[in-house]
Amino acid sequence: MFDRTDPAPLMQRSHGAAHVVMGARGLIDLSQRGSAKAMLPRMTAGLPEIVFLNTSGGLASGDRLRFAVDLRAGTRALATTQTAERAYRAEAAPARAEIALNLGTGAWLDWLPQETILYDGTRLERDTTVDLAPDAGCLLLEMIVLGRLAMGESPRHLHLRDRRVVRRGGRVIHHDALALDDDALARMTSAAMTGGAPAMATLAMIAPHAPDLLAAARAALAEPGVTAAASAPPGRLVIRLLAADGWPLRRQINRLLRALRPDPLPRIWQV
Amino acid sequence: MVIAITTMTTAPIATPEAARLFLQQILSPAFPVGGFAWSQGLEWAMDQGAVTRTTLPVWLADWLDHGTGRADALLVALALRPGADHEGLDDLARAACLTCQRLTETQEQGAALTASLAALTGADLPPLTLPVAFGRACAALPLPRPEIVAAWLLTQATGLISAAVRFMPLGPLQGQRLLAAMRPGILARAEWAATADQDALASATWGADIAAMRHETMTTRIFRS
Numbered sequence A: 001m002f003d004r005t006d007p008a009p010l011m012q013r014s015h016g017a018a019h020v021v022m023g024a025r026g027l028i029d030l031s032q033r034g035s036a037k038a039m040l041p042r043m044t045a046g047l048p049e050i051v052f053l054n055t056s057g058g059l060a061s062g063d064r065l066r067f068a069v070d071l072r073a074g075t076r077a078l079a080t081t082q083t084a085e086r087a088y089r090a091e092a093a094p095a096r097a098e099i100a101l102n103l104g105t106g107a108w109l110d111w112l113p114q115e116t117i118l119y120d121g122t123r124l125e126r127d128t129t130v131d132l133a134p135d136a137g138c139l140l141l142e143m144i145v146l147g148r149l150a151m152g153e154s155p156r157h158l159h160l161r162d163r164r165v166v167r168r169g170g171r172v173i174h175h176d177a178l179a180l181d182d183d184a185l186a187r188m189t190s191a192a193m194t195g196g197a198p199a200m201a202t203l204a205m206i207a208p209h210a211p212d213l214l215a216a217a218r219a220a221l222a223e224p225g226v227t228a229a230a231s232a233p234p235g236r237l238v239i240r241l242l243a244a245d246g247w248p249l250r251r252q253i254n255r256l257l258r259a260l261r262p263d264p265l266p267r268i269w270q271v
Numbered sequence B: 001m002v003i004a005i006t007t008m009t010t011a012p013i014a015t016p017e018a019a020r021l022f023l024q025q026i027l028s029p030a031f032p033v034g035g036f037a038w039s040q041g042l043e044w045a046m047d048q049g050a051v052t053r054t055t056l057p058v059w060l061a062d063w064l065d066h067g068t069g070r071a072d073a074l075l076v077a078l079a080l081r082p083g084a085d086h087e088g089l090d091d092l093a094r095a096a097c098l099t100c101q102r103l104t105e106t107q108e109q110g111a112a113l114t115a116s117l118a119a120l121t122g123a124d125l126p127p128l129t130l131p132v133a134f135g136r137a138c139a140a141l142p143l144p145r146p147e148i149v150a151a152w153l154l155t156q157a158t159g160l161i162s163a164a165v166r167f168m169p170l171g172p173l174q175g176q177r178l179l180a181a182m183r184p185g186i187l188a189r190a191e192w193a194a195t196a197d198q199d200a201l202a203s204a205t206w207g208a209d210i211a212a213m214r215h216e217t218m219t220t221r222i223f224r225s
Helices: A182-186 A210-220 A246-260 B016-027 B042-047 B056-066 B068-080 B086-095 B100-121 B130-138 B145-167 B172-181 B183-195 B206-215
Strands: A015-023 A026-034 A036-039 A049-054 A064-071 A076-081 A085-087 A095-103 A108-111 A116-118 A123-132 A137-146 A159-168 A171-180 A199-206 A226-231 A236-243
Touching: A015 A049, A036 A064, A049 A064, A064 A076, A064 A108, A095 A108, A095 A137, A108 A123, A116 A123, A123 A137, A137 A159, A137 A246, A159 A199, A171 A182, A171 A199, A171 A236, A171 B086, A182 B056, A199 A210, A199 A246, A210 A226, A210 A236, A210 A246, A226 A246, A226 B206, A236 A246, A236 B206, B016 B100, B016 B130, B016 B145, B042 B145, B042 B206, B056 B068, B056 B145, B056 B172, B056 B183, B056 B206, B068 B086, B068 B130, B068 B145, B068 B183, B086 B100, B086 B130, B100 B130, B100 B206, B130 B145, B145 B172, B145 B183, B172 B183
Parallel strands: A015 A036, A015 A064, A049 A076, A064 A095, A076 A108, A085 A116, A095 A123, A108 A137, A116 A137, A123 A159
Antiparallel strands: A015 A026, A026 A036, A036 A049, A137 A199, A159 A171, A199 A236, A226 A236
């Protein structure tokens, strides 16, 4: 509610990179520099959690941010972000964010970051790349909110390239890229785009057993105020979700996560 | 009785005139690829009333500029380039299909195109998804790449419009008017695709994705997607 309309102090570029390496018995290596931090809260139940944080408070023109996770053979973990990521208006070069997830044999990662809020005029290019060993798998969430909805902001200028690529044995097996520009924004209300819904999410599970969960996913898609559907191409389960607001979207995703995975929700989410 | 089956000449198509005839032939609805069976989720959207006679042009424009029309145009253009890695592009094309029916649609039509071409030319090539198979088949044609991509887009748009003509109160001539109105957009998209790079593969048509997913659970349907 105290968001500034003109984020003036963000002209200075920030750079950050945090890299976590985990094995089945816990942390192996942690490196962090610049505005990127990674925390590993002590867990009493569920998967080990990695919580990434961008201390610069958001992504502005020219910023570079990198979060990386390596899970060694047989390691299971959950990675998330401490807060919603804000992407601010950029006059010049786009902000670049890179998420690199490397999963060894039999490893599993739930990548469940909090939402990305795109302010009017945002220029953001983000690549999420997952490299899977033959029998590794992952669950990938991405939530995007167009504008500060509480302020009634509806962006008219945007440059977004947000791409998720999953490879197994070096071959691409999942490619989901969202491109938004001014032309797309002007057309968002049409049925083929988002029907005007400013809160968007995709949940994708990449694993041989993922299609077995299609019925459970469909049964969990019952949250009022959310338009969503699921499909399961071989080795994948993909769910697209659209809502008029971030809250019903979040409630629907919580419901889906409970239906699709045995572990508790990320602790950081439960505020 | 011995029936001799004549195969088309395997000599390369050397002139633009011959190349245009080849394009017309393999993009014709008579060429056994099976395009008539698919609607890319449009059937569900029409059934729900989300797409009507009035809003069909908008659906088609979004398909072309921000949806699978754009993605497939890019895949065709990438497959046309000299030295294209068709297997890698095929992986990418399948990976970018986020729904089951869409994947089946592009794989089955691509396999049918490959098999039909093999029957004509004797060329024994592995099946690929439809845009990559089409691009591979046209890569050696002596025609500008935008022209080939535009011809492809016109055929794809024709398929969507004929699905609409079969499903809702829309006369064949009204459908042809819509198609004619798409000409400038198709030419612009084809020009874009001819020089865009692989990183431009993206979409923003989440409503169409949801329509394609919901089509899977429709109880009565004419189309396979």
